Each structure stands twice: as structure tokens, then as C-alpha cells.
Amino acid sequence: MEIKVRAFGIAKDILGFREQTLSVENGETILEFKKRLLSQYPKFEDLVSLAFAVNEEYCSEDFVLQPLDEVVIIPPVSGG
Amino acid sequence: MSNVRLSAEEMARYARHITIPEFNVEGQKKLKGAKVLVIGAGGLGSPVLLYLAAAGIGHLGIVDFDVVDETNLQRQVLYTVDDVGKSKAEQAEKRLKALNPHLEVTIHNTRLTSDNALDIISQYDVVADGTDNFQTRYLVNDACVLTGKTNVYASIFRFEGQVSVFNYLKEDGTRGPNYRDMFPEPPPPGLVPNCAEGGVIGVLPGIIGSLQALEVIKVVSGVGTPLVGRLFLLDAATFETRTLKVYKSPATKIEGLIDYDQFCGIVPAASANDEVKEVSVQELKELQDTQEAFQLIDVREPFEYEIANLEGELIPLSAVLDSAHRFKRDRKVVVHCKSGARSAKAIKQLQDEFQLDNLYNLKGGILAYAREIDTALQTY
Numbered sequence: 001m002e003i004k005v006r007a008f009g010i011a012k013d014i015l016g017f018r019e020q021t022l023s024v025e026n027g028e029t030i031l032e033f034k035k036r037l038l039s040q041y042p043k044f045e046d047l048v049s050l051a052f053a054v055n056e057e058y059c060s061e062d063f064v065l066q067p068l069d070e071v072v073i074i075p076p077v078s079g080g
Numbered sequence: 081m082s083n084v085r086l087s088a089e090e091m092a093r094y095a096r097h098i099t100i101p102e103f104n105v106e107g108q109k110k111l112k113g114a115k116v117l118v119i120g121a122g123g124l125g126s127p128v129l130l131y132l133a134a135a136g137i138g139h140l141g142i143v144d145f146d147v148v149d150e151t152n153l154q155r156q157v158l159y160t161v162d163d164v165g166k167s168k169a170e171q172a173e174k175r176l177k178a179l180n181p182h183l184e185v186t187i188h189n190t191r192l193t194s195d196n197a198l199d200i201i202s203q204y205d206v207v208a209d210g211t212d213n214f215q216t217r218y219l220v221n222d223a224c225v226l227t228g229k230t231n232v233y234a235s236i237f238r239f240e241g242q243v244s245v246f247n248y249l250k251e252d253g254t255r256g257p258n259y260r261d262m263f264p265e266p267p268p269p270g271l272v273p274n275c276a277e278g279g280v281i282g283v284l285p286g287i288i289g290s291l292q293a294l295e296v297i298k299v300v301s302g303v304g305t306p307l308v309g310r311l312f313l314l315d316a317a318t319f320e321t322r323t324l325k326v327y328k329s330p331a332t333k334i335e336g337l338i339d340y341d342q343f344c345g346i347v348p349a350a351s352a353n354d355e356v357k358e359v360s361v362q363e364l365k366e367l368q369d370t371q372e373a374f375q376l377i378d379v380r381e382p383f384e385y386e387i388a389n390l391e392g393e394l395i396p397l398s399a400v401l402d403s404a405h406r407f408k409r410d411r412k413v414v415v416h417c418k419s420g421a422r423s424a425k426a427i428k429q430l431q432d433e434f435q436l437d438n439l440y441n442l443k444g445g446i447l448a449y450a451r452e453i454d455t456a457l458q459t460y
Contacts, residue, residue: 006322008313009237010272018318031459035451045444046271049263057325058262058311061459072322074313076263077237079275080124080212080285 001026001067003033009075011050014043024065030054031061033071050075084113084138090182094136107301108136112182114300117141117204119192119220121168123275123285124210124234124292126158131293132208133176133183137300140176141204143188144168155282192216194337197223208232208296210289212274214266215340221246221259225334230299233259234292237273239281239317241288244326245295248308256308261329264460265419266344284316331460333383345421356424356431359440361449364390364414374412379426380446384418388458390446392416400426404434416442416449418460 006019015037024033030052038044051074054063065071086108091098094108116137118125121144132140148156148163148171163171169187176185188200192211201207201223209220209231217235224231224247231246248256272278291312298304313322359367367374376392378385385394395403397417407413407430415423420443427439442449450457 006320008315009240010267018315031451031455038451045448046268049265049267051262053322053324056322058327072313072324074242074262074311074324076214076267076272077235077240077242078212078214078217078272079236079278079280080120080122080210080234 001028001065003065003068004070005073006070007073009077011047011073011075014041014047015073028065029061030059030063030065030071033065034061047075084109086112090136093180093182097135103301103303107303110301111136111297112138114206115139115141115204116206116208116296116300117143117201118208118210119143119216120210120212121156121158121172122146122152122210122212123155123236123280124289125172125208126156127286127289128208128210128293128296129158129172129176130179131290132296133180135293135297136180136182137296138182139184139186141186141188141200142169142172143190143192143200144172145189145191151276155280155285157286192219194219194340197337198227201229202227204229206230206232206296206299208234208292210234210292212276213344214272215344215346217259218266218343219337219340222334222337225255225258226336228255231258232292232295232299234288236275236280236284236288238279239284239315241284241291241312241314241316243288243291243295243307243312244310245299245306245308248299248306250308255328257326257328258332258334260332260334262311262326264329264332269345281316287316288314329460331384331387333381342425343421356427356441357439358443359414360443361452364416364442364449365453367412367414372412374414375408377407377413377415377426378417378446379415379423380417384460387460388446388450390416390449397422397426401429401433404430404436407436407439409436409438411438412440413438414440414442417445419445419447 002021007015053072054069097108121142146168148159158172169189173185207229230248234243246258298306311324311326378392378394379397417423424441430436450459
């Protein structure tokens, strides 16, 4: 199935895109999706506190993705 | 707010506020009666302070130890060329008093630390965090939770901004989410650049800081619905926004202020003894599978152990030195925590005090183990 991924902040630099439609397994969880990102983009390991939101709502790692869901990846930002 | 009165002069000055039906004189009196602490008088602090002063907040506190630098003028609109080299807090006070003579200002020309944060913050009603590093972000958050203050949070990076209202006292008596519910652990040092390292478009703090000032005014006046339990994101480069719902996490526990430099991985220059040997989660799995004699020690807190554990012996970081005898000398000892920072600290302490050389830090901690070895393990 396909999902939409929108990256903010430093996550955008690591992924190399701002927004992209990605193909994932049917019924993939956020945890599995994180592992997928980690295997493709090893630098993600450093971002321990990366947050994930699906359809504008923070979600836990056991959240099951549905087709066309929008996953937002939010890294912490410290500038002031 | 019956004890707060507005003079005729003030009634005239704030006429455009007072004309708003749901805001009116009552809202204006609440602003006058409020004490707001603005931490960081830089990119975000500039619009926050200017708009709060103009709006009629009665008492503003300013925390900043820095001086104005020429590179600040591209976005820190509180300051002029004449201010370069001078104290930000002092110049800000002059500028704000020139803007609004009814305003009372207290300057804290000092770095906010674990030693002074509770004392300073407890003197105010609401905090606006516009600092520029993760250590102070976590410090401000924790101090606001401990003192029961609302923390109006904003932060910026290049073209992007974030805003939220943390630890807000809701009508049902509970508190809204705070920074640690969103970002339980800081990123490793150097990974996420601040404005100096990563750059920032000058007008961005103007936009995001103005939203921050707006939320302060809403929290203080009680007018509108503040950004509680929600994180606002702006990507000014594409003009896209998201407002994400966020929740309190049961794993968030703030019981006192800590060493935030250490928490954020900023440690003093390494000495020879500071070398910490590491094992990967795969190497730990091999040790477990081959039944080679080794000892596994978990230096997290008991509540974390309850959420998930690797059946290691639990010795919280604070008890490590007193429990040094429990660390075996005749075999490999693997030490772990949630993601690796606390266990590295424990190993350093033991190497320094007891010259142990058989300690190995589990790289990535239990989180890496959950991710790569045992996905059934509860993460938090």
C-alpha cells in the first residue's frame, strides 16, 4: 500500500526529501516503518527522540498504518 | 482581578483591546495583573517582548546573559546598531520601557541553570521559552512542571517553526502535555543545529515569536483556546502548516532538576579514563545465546524497568557508585539504559573510582534492542 510521508527539520536533510509517497507493507506499524527508514537511512539512529504523527495526531509505535495515511516526521528543534 | 485598576491613560492606550467584546476591560486587567517571564531575548524573545510590552502585560521578566552581536540584527528586532556589544537584557529593558512606560521590568542578566531556575520561574505566572539550546529547553520545561507554571514554547530552524503551550492547567484540574511528552530524549549533541549553526531566515522568529506572544496573551486573559495538547508546525518555505494532536505520556516523570549538560550528552573534554567500550545489541544477543558467562546491569529507574527490561540486574545510575561491589570483576559486564547515555556515565564513574576495565556500554540501549532484536519488547 502507499502512504504519504512529510518530513520536517533535520529529518528532511536525512531523508533527502520533504514529501514523498512511499510503498509499505499492508498493515505495517509505525515501529516497522521506523525500521524501514533506519535500514535505508542509518543516520536516523541518532535521532532517538524523533516523533511521528499520523493524520495530524501523535501516535505510538504499535499504530497500524492504513493506505493513504499521512505520516509526519517531527525532529526536535532548539533554535530561538 | 478586582484589585487591578486601569487609569484613564491606560484605558485610552488599550482602547483597541477593550473594544473586542470577549476581551474587554476584564481581559486588559488580567494582562496588567500578570507577571510573564521571557527566557532568551533573541530572535523569538524580540517579538515576544515587544508585543507583550505593547499589549500591556504588567510585569515582564527577561532572562538573558548574552550581549548583542552584529549577526543578531538580521532578526532580533529589539536591538539597533548602537546596542552591539551591550547586554541584551539591559538594552531590552530600555527599549520596552520606551515603548510602554506603564510596564514593570525585571532583568535576570544571568544564565538559567539548575541552581537558579526554580527560584526565578516561581516568581512569575507564565513562562515563554525562546532559548536556543536543548539543555535549556529541557531545564525550562522541567522547572515549569515542578513549579506548576504554563510554558509557552516556540522554536525555530531555517524556514521552520514549532509552537505549543505546555503544562497548562486545564479546567478539570489536570495539566496538559509538556515538552518531554513530545520529545522524551534529546538528540545527540551536534546533530540538530541551532540558529548559529543551521541558519534561520530573519523574518521566521518574527512570525513564530508573534504566535508565541499571542498564546501568552490567550493564556493570561483566558480568551480563546490556547494551543494545549497541540503542536503547531510551520514550513515557511512551502507555506505549509500542521497542527498535530499530542498526548501526555505515562512514561514522563519529572521529579527534580538534573544535570542538563549531561542529559544532552554535553560532557567535559574526555580524559584517558573516559574511554567507554561498547557492544552492539547483536553482540549482546550472541552473549545471551552462547551462554557465555557475563553480567547484564540495567542503570535505569525502577518505573522504566517495569515498562520493559532485558532481565538485567537493576542498579539505577544514582546508586551505581554505592553498589560497585555488585559489578562482577571476573567476566564481561554489559551495562545498559534506555538509549546509552546514562550507562556510559555509569561506566565512566566506575572506571574513575574503581578502575574497572571489564565494563561495556550497550550501544543504543534497550531501545536499540527492541528495534533490532526483540520487537515484542515494549518501548517508551
